[in-house]
Amino acid sequence: xxxxxxxxxxxxxxxxxxxIAAAPLAGLFPKVAFADTPATSAVNTTGLAVTDTEVTxxxxxxxxxxxxxxxxxxxxxxxxxxxxxxxMGGVLGRKIKFVQEDGAxxxxxxxxxxxxxxxxxxxxxxxxxxxxxxxxxVLPVIEQxxxxxxxxxxxxxxxxxxxxxxxxxxxxxxxxxGLNWVVKEKGAKTFFFIGSDYIWPRTSxxxxxxxxxxxxxGTKVVGEEYFPLGHTQFNSVINKLKLTKPDVIFTDxxxxxxxxxxxxxxxxxxxxxxxxxxxxxxxxxxxxxxxGDNIAGAYACMKYFQSLDNPNNKEFVAAFKKMWGExxxxxxxxxxxxxxxxxxxxxxxxxxxxxxxxxxxxSPGIEFTKAPEGYVKIHENHHLWSRTRVGLAQKDGQFKVVxxxxxxxxxxxxxxxxQ
Amino acid sequence: MKRAPSFMDxxxxxxxxxxxxxxxxxxxxxxxxxxxxxxxxYLTYAFVAVGLVLCWGLGGILSLGQGVFFALGxxxxxxxxxxxASSVENTKIQSTPGIPDFMDWNQITExxxxxxxFHSLPLTILLIILIPALFGFVIGxxxxxxxxxxxxxxxxxxxxxxIATILIIGQQGYTGGVNGITDLRTLxxxxxxxxxxxxxxYFVNAILLLCIVGFAMYVxxxxxxxxxVAMRDKEDRVRFSGYSxxxxxxxxxxxxxxxxxxxxxxxxxxxxxxxxxxxxxxPSIEMVIFxxxxxxxxxxxxxxxxxxxxxxxxxxxxSFPELWLLxxxxxxxxxxxxxxxxxxxxxxDYVQPHIDRALKLNSKDPTDPAANVxxxxxxxxxxx
Numbered sequence: 153x154x155x156x157x158x159x160x161x162x163x164x165x166x167x168x169x170x171x172i173a174a175a176p177l178a179g180l181f182p183k184v185a186f187a188d189t190p191a192t193s194a195v196n197t198t199g200l201a202v203t204d205t206e207v208t209x210x211x212x213x214x215x216x217x218x219x220x221x222x223x224x225x226x227x228x229x230x231x232x233x234x235x236x237x238x239x240m241g242g243v244l245g246r247k248i249k250f251v252q253e254d255g256a257x258x259x260x261x262x263x264x265x266x267x268x269x270x271x272x273x274x275x276x277x278x279x280x281x282x283x284x285x286x287x288x289x290v291l292p293v294i295e296q297x298x299x300x301x302x303x304x305x306x307x308x309x310x311x312x313x314x315x316x317x318x319x320x321x322x323x324x325x326x327x328x329x330g331l332n333w334v335v336k337e338k339g340a341k342t343f344f345f346i347g348s349d350y351i352w353p354r355t356s357x358x359x360x361x362x363x364x365x366x367x368x369x370g371t372k373v374v375g376e377e378y379f380p381l382g383h384t385q386f387n388s389v390i391n392k393l394k395l396t397k398p399d400v401i402f403t404d405x406x407x408x409x410x411x412x413x414x415x416x417x418x419x420x421x422x423x424x425x426x427x428x429x430x431x432x433x434x435x436x437x438x439x440x441x442x443x444g445d446n447i448a449g450a451y452a453c454m455k456y457f458q459s460l461d462n463p464n465n466k467e468f469v470a471a472f473k474k475m476w477g478e479x480x481x482x483x484x485x486x487x488x489x490x491x492x493x494x495x496x497x498x499x500x501x502x503x504x505x506x507x508x509x510x511x512x513x514x515s516p517g518i519e520f521t522k523a524p525e526g527y528v529k530i531h532e533n534h535h536l537w538s539r540t541r542v543g544l545a546q547k548d549g550q551f552k553v554v555x556x557x558x559x560x561x562x563x564x565x566x567x568x569x570x571q
Numbered sequence: 572m573k574r575a576p577s578f579m580d581x582x583x584x585x586x587x588x589x590x591x592x593x594x595x596x597x598x599x600x601x602x603x604x605x606x607x608x609x610x611x612x613y614l615t616y617a618f619v620a621v622g623l624v625l626c627w628g629l630g631g632i633l634s635l636g637q638g639v640f641f642a643l644g645x646x647x648x649x650x651x652x653x654x655x656a657s658s659v660e661n662t663k664i665q666s667t668p669g670i671p672d673f674m675d676w677n678q679i680t681e682x683x684x685x686x687x688x689f690h691s692l693p694l695t696i697l698l699i700i701l702i703p704a705l706f707g708f709v710i711g712x713x714x715x716x717x718x719x720x721x722x723x724x725x726x727x728x729x730x731x732x733x734i735a736t737i738l739i740i741g742q743q744g745y746t747g748g749v750n751g752i753t754d755l756r757t758l759x760x761x762x763x764x765x766x767x768x769x770x771x772x773y774f775v776n777a778i779l780l781l782c783i784v785g786f787a788m789y790v791x792x793x794x795x796x797x798x799x800v801a802m803r804d805k806e807d808r809v810r811f812s813g814y815s816x817x818x819x820x821x822x823x824x825x826x827x828x829x830x831x832x833x834x835x836x837x838x839x840x841x842x843x844x845x846x847x848x849x850x851x852x853x854p855s856i857e858m859v860i861f862x863x864x865x866x867x868x869x870x871x872x873x874x875x876x877x878x879x880x881x882x883x884x885x886x887x888x889x890s891f892p893e894l895w896l897l898x899x900x901x902x903x904x905x906x907x908x909x910x911x912x913x914x915x916x917x918x919x920d921y922v923q924p925h926i927d928r929a930l931k932l933n934s935k936d937p938t939d940p941a942a943n944v945x946x947x948x949x950x951x952x953x954x955x
């Protein structure tokens with residue numbers, strides 16, 4: 153897939169020459185001097201696809217199937233990061249070339265393609281996966297063939313691997329600050345959980361329930377309901393909401409089900425301006441489908457919103473739209489996917505090597521000060537220290553940030569007291 | 572009266588021999604470990620396709636729920652492997668060590684009773700065969716005895732596939748849910764993740780498939796096979812002749828189910844996990860498509876059809892990650908429109924006549940010099 157990559161590079165190069173825009177983020181990092189390029193034999197002792205001028209990485213997401221709509225943003229962000237890194241001279245003096253594979257929303261295909269990337273293409277890193285199921289399918293392959301996966305999605309935790317860097321948040325990071333906020337600011341006493349039926353919503357809700365029952369006085373969960381993926385009939389649960397009248401509806405419904413859920417809430421007369429609803433699964437991408445009018449007034453709790461007001465994010469959003477069109481929106485996972493290539497580049501340069509073992513060892517402590525979401529740092533457990541934010545959904549499909557955790561939150565994939 | 576076809580005539584023997592050579596000699600010689608493992612995965616689908624030839628092609632019973640049987644075998648094997656991978660020392664990080672990790676995530680603290688038999692390998696293998704047979708028997712009895720057939724049967728089996736998916740996903744504490752059963756490591760202490768193990772498993776898989784193909788041919792050429800065809804073409808006439816149509820239908824449905832289950836078990840061994848994405852409506856229909864592309868009347872065609880479609884799928888998706896589904900769809904339409912009998916039809920119409928001529932000349936009188944000369948001429952110019 154060198155074609156599009158080359159085109160991309162030349163397009164960006166042209167833009168640079170014309171002075172329309174300097175390549176975003178260029179110059180923010182110490183440039184790798186070209187004369188300084190270390191010998192391939194020194195930086196690649198395990199036979200990865202690294203030459204004197206190029207290094208190959210894999211992009212593994214679903215381009216087809218039900219997950220394509222969610223994963224497209226991640227692919228775009230990763231391609232943007234790669235082209236920006238190449239503009240700056242690449243990694244250890246080598247341009248990044250990528251091989252893209254389609255996981256086709258099918259977990260065995262993900263495993264097959266991951267294996268192909270590692271065994272045939274000998275990629276130095278894989279940016280990819282989205283759902284937990286795809287990651288679980290790929291994980292044994294990555295561990296067996298000693299690859300490195302940068303995984304962008306917020307997820308349930310309960311996992312840690314030498315061969316994975318988790319650039320999204322694990323469940324405790326994402327949820328707890330938001331729950332504390334809603335109890336403090338909204339005086340919430342009762343919660344009703346609604347989720348899609350798989351491991352991430354169930355684990356997230358389990359953590360939320362433990363937090364509510366054990367760590368916050370006078371609050372309780374009055375209902376908990378799960379629906380199969382793709383479910384579109386929420387009338388029965390909406391009736392229960394009307395009966396129990398919870399202070400907070402806490403949802404982790406994913407994918408297309410969201411469209412039906414919010415439309416039916418609105419149709420049933422539940423006004424989100426009055427009824428507090430907190431979601432941990434709706435990003436700007438989902439609102440594109442739901443419609444801003446249907447969800448305005450809901451709160452979302454995650455680490456990134458497109459509207460974040462900081463210079464890094466402004467540059468990132470501008471560059472993203474320049475590359476992929478004005479109409480694109482950027483959600484939490486898209487931003488996390490953007491971090492992958494950058495974190496990998498910095499780790500390789502710190503380690504002075506592309507070798508997987510050296511990168512795995514060098515990862516903890518890597519800091520990315522210019523991330524769109526703000527400063528992040530890789531923890532010993534290969535997750536990121538990050539802030540959590542609460543956004544209020546607006547009619548235009550964007551979020552207004554109403555709360556930001558004052559400190560970076562430590563990732564804790566195996567939370568004690570929440571099991 | 573024409574002589575009834577006997578089991579494995581010369582033509583069949585040559586064709587099976589050719590398949591055996593391709594599977595056992597050609598593929599391992601030409602393909603690297605990664606591609607060979609992919610072929611092994613495709614071949615596990617061929618088990619299902621061969622079953623469908625008997626059930627659908629011969630018996631006229633279109634089942635759109637073969638994924639359920641595939642799952643029964645696949646999950647059976649996965650449960651055994653998962654229990655072996657979930658030893659106490661491997662899982663000491665969990666709140667309840669010694670049970671599969673996904674159970675621990677779902678607050679299950681004790682291994683459910685229906686997982687207990689899967690501690691034993693012989694019992695697992697037995698159950699992989701027995702459970703699908705029993706399931707097929709129950710479903711088959713319920714429907715064929717009531718003379719449910721044709722489209723109604725297809726729709727009901729499709730519903731079964733949907734129900735199975737929902738059940739597996741909904742009961743994630745017991746089944747692993749959407750994620751499936753992952754991170755499988757050893758089979759009776761033998762590490763199935765290594766390249767050498769994959770190599771050996773490929774051969775086990777290929778030989779097992781050849782046995783199944785042979786068995787399917789035996790069924791096809793037996794009296795039973797001819798009754799199946801008779802039922803497909805004139806069910807009432809067979810019934811009036813005194814045969815119990817339902818029993819034959821139940822039998823062939825169970826047989827196809829057992830084939831699919833064996834394929835499922837081999838899938839788990841070769842791929843290293845099992846998930847509900849192989850159970851539902853879409854994979855079940857895909858398996859019917861493999862059979863249709865191969866030619867639904869041809870047992871060997873089913874194997875080649877499965878290989879061809881999957882090769883196309885893999886190579887198209889590698890070359891055109893954003894367009895490949897369109898290409899694949901086009902391929903199906905082309906095959907169905909232009910070659911309704913699939914690959915086997917192409918073979919029969921364009922290749923077989925030449926071989927027949929060669930064989931006929933050969934068998935007429937081997938000592939006749941004229942025939943030999945003619946045979947050599949035919950062999951020398953097969954495109955004639």
